[in-house]
Amino acid sequence: MNISSGGTLRKAAVVGVVLLLVGSMGVGISATAGERFSEESVPGLLATIDGTNTVTPGETTTMTLAVQNRHDGITNSDRAIEDVSRVIQAHGVQVGAASGTTVTYRDDGLPIDVKTGTQSIGTVPSGGATQVPLTVEISESADPGTYTVPMEVEFSYIRGIFVDRDDYTVKRNTATTETSVTIRVEKDGRLEIVDTRGDGLYKNAEGDVAVTVRNAGSETMSDTTLSLVGSTHFEPQSNGIALDTVAPGETRNATFETIVRGVESAGSYAVGFRTDYEDANGQLSKSTVRYGGVAVAGGPQYEISVEPRSLYVDSTGAARITVTNTGDVAATNARVFAEPNQPFAPLSNGGQLGALGPGESATTSVKLEVSDRALAQSYALPIVVAHDDTYGNVVRSDPLTADIDVGPERQFDVVNTARIEAGATEQIELTVENTGESSFEDAVIRINADSPFETDDDTAYVGELAPGEQVTVSYTVSVGEAATPKAYTLDTTIKYDNLFDETVVSDVRPATVEVTEPSGPSIPFVLTAIGVPMLLVGGIVYKRDRLRRFF
Known part of the structure; x- marks a missing residue:
């Protein structure tokens, strides 16, 4: 054991004031006579593992280290130490205790790595013990057996106390002792x-x-x-x-x-x-x-581009979607799902792409309906690409977004005014112009004849009608004799096929038809032939007994 002397401190005692002893400091009380306690009574410290000390190779565990002080606290003195006893009792001076105790472990050459390092454990009272955690890591290659871990314990203790009238002196020494603990490494399956x-x-x-x-x-x-x-x-x-x-x-x-x-x-x-x-x-x-x-791996990754196909306000069209696999893994059974918001409504479950290897592209279409409340503008179209993994599970990409344009609603106008005489049955001609931005495919122009018009010829096939193109169609129409000469309108629609060969009927547009006065005589002439009154009307001769219908 190595022992070094500490300092000596003298301090005036004040009745009722408690002073703490730290290091080589002393605490004073009043005394009437000089007394001295002086004895080489050094704490005896011993370290053990409290609980199991068994470990296995490769294990990291925390044990409980117990440091025990074998000093019994009983002292001898040069003479009666009544005042010294009062100092001890009044201020909790622990004769025989190890204070400011630290432990330093030495694991050199051992298959044991002590992770705790130098450890402060405070005061170890005489006859008592202090417990602290001890963390160790056992080498993977440690052979089974018992290993001793040396440690160095440093502490201070009270060497002597002197009391003389109003003063007292506490003398401390610092000591270092060697001890050790044992750790057992057992066989294990590792x-x-x-x-x-x-x-x-x-x-x-x-x-x-x-x-x-x-x-x-x-x-x-x-x-x-x-x-x-x-x-x-x-x-x-x-x-x-x-x-x-x-x-x-x-x-x-x-x-x-x-x-x-x-x-x-x-x-x-x-x-x-x-x-x-x-x-x-x-x-x-x-x-x-x-x-x-x-x-x-990063897995399949996708880039997309989208092209509108017949996407117009209040129409059914498609988004033509091209997908490129930019990832490092092939996408098996790849397919596309559009998950649109307004103004779109999906009309198909998705489009198939097939197998897409890294760097490969494929194109498919997703059928969409455009609301009649849509505006002719660009919209964001959310798209998800799905494929099957090795076990056939569906793997969906994060949502991808592409912009897609919606065109204005398909439109046409009847740009001329047809004319027909009241009471006549004639052919009228209507000139129809495609005023929208897309073609009418397989178009049929139809009129709806209401009073005063009648017709059995209400459709005219025109085929394709491109944007800005005009076509003239004719219909046989009859007008009642009682029709008032003026401008009337006929309801006109275009029936056409969309991208999916479905028949679509356009909105109604008016066609102006002007009814004119009859071109023949309007005043009847009364004739007399061989004494029989006759009436000539419109080139037809009526006998007298039939004139009542005119008068």
């Missing part, structure tokens, strides 16, 4: 990861993690099962693979199905494994979790 491999692993996909493990311990593992430990990135779909008995040095292979989660980029990701087994005593044991790295 899991070691030899190799890990990934197949079909990318974000949100289910793939395989293959692993080769070895029993790197000194004990046979019986009834062994190997598990993949779930983590932020790996969600096992199969687990608890039986390895049976694995002797020291033996290897085993296992493959786990797992879903990859939360991976935003390609790279190597840690995956953990653990074994459950029976040891040589038939006790159930768990190995420490061991980690290996597996490569996770």
Whole structure:
């Protein structure tokens, strides 16, 4: 033991005031006579492990270190020390205690790494003990056996007390002692990861993690099962693979199905494994979790472009979508889903793309209906690309957005005015102009004849009518004799085929038809032939007995 002298402090005593002793400081009370306590009474410190001191190779654990002071607190003195006793009692001076105690561990040359470092444990009272945590890491290659961990304990203690009238003096010494604890390393079955491999692993996909493990311990593992430990990135779909008995040095292979989660980029990701087994005593044991790295691909990634096909206000058309796989994995059975908001409504479940290898492109169409409340402008169209992973699960991309234009509603006008005489049956001609921005395909122009018009000829086929193009069509129409000469309107529509060969009828547009006066005589002439009154009307001669209808 090494002992060094501390300082001496003299202090005036004040009745009723409590002063603390720190280091070589003293605390004073009043005294009527000089008394002295002086004795070489050094604390005896001993360190032990409280609880189990058994560990296994590769284990990191925290034990409880107990530092015991074997000093019994009983002292001898030069003479009666009544006033010294009062100092001790009044101020809690602990004769025989080790104060300011620190422990420094020496683990050089040992398969044990003490993680705690130099440790302060405070005061160890005489006859008592102080407990502190002790964290150790055991080397993977540690042989079974008992190991001694030396330690150096430094502390201070009271060497003597002198009381004389109003003063007293406390003298302290500093000491260092050597002690040690023992740690026992037992045989164990120890899991070691030899190799890990990934197949079909990318974000949100289910793939395989293959692993080769070895029993790197000194004990046979019986009834062994190997598990993949779930983590932020790996969600096992199969687990608890039986390895049976694995002797020291033996290897085993296992493959786990797992879903990859939360991976935003390609790279190597840690995956953990653990074994459950029976040891040589038939006790159930768990190995420490061991980690290996597996490569996770970026998976299929997509770029899209969209072209409108007959997308107009209040129409049915399509979005022609081209998808390019910019990722590092082929997309099997790829397909497109449009998930639009207003003014679109999807009319098909999606479009098929087939297999898309890295760098490959494919085009498909998704049928859409455009609301009659839409505006002729560009809209954002959300699109999701889906494909099947190795196990046939559907993997959906994050939403992709492309802008798509909606054109104005298809429009036409009747740009001329037809004329017909009252009471006549004639052909009228209407000139129709496509005033919109898209063609009418397989178009038929139809009129709806209401009073005073009648017709059995209400349709005219024109085929394609391009934007800005005009066409003249004719219909046979009859007008009642009683029709008032003036301008009337006929309801006119265009029936045409859309992109999907569906028949669409346009909005109604007016066609102006002017009814004119009859071109023949309007005043009847009365004739007399051979004494028989006759009436000539419109070139027809009526006898007298039929004149009543005119008068």
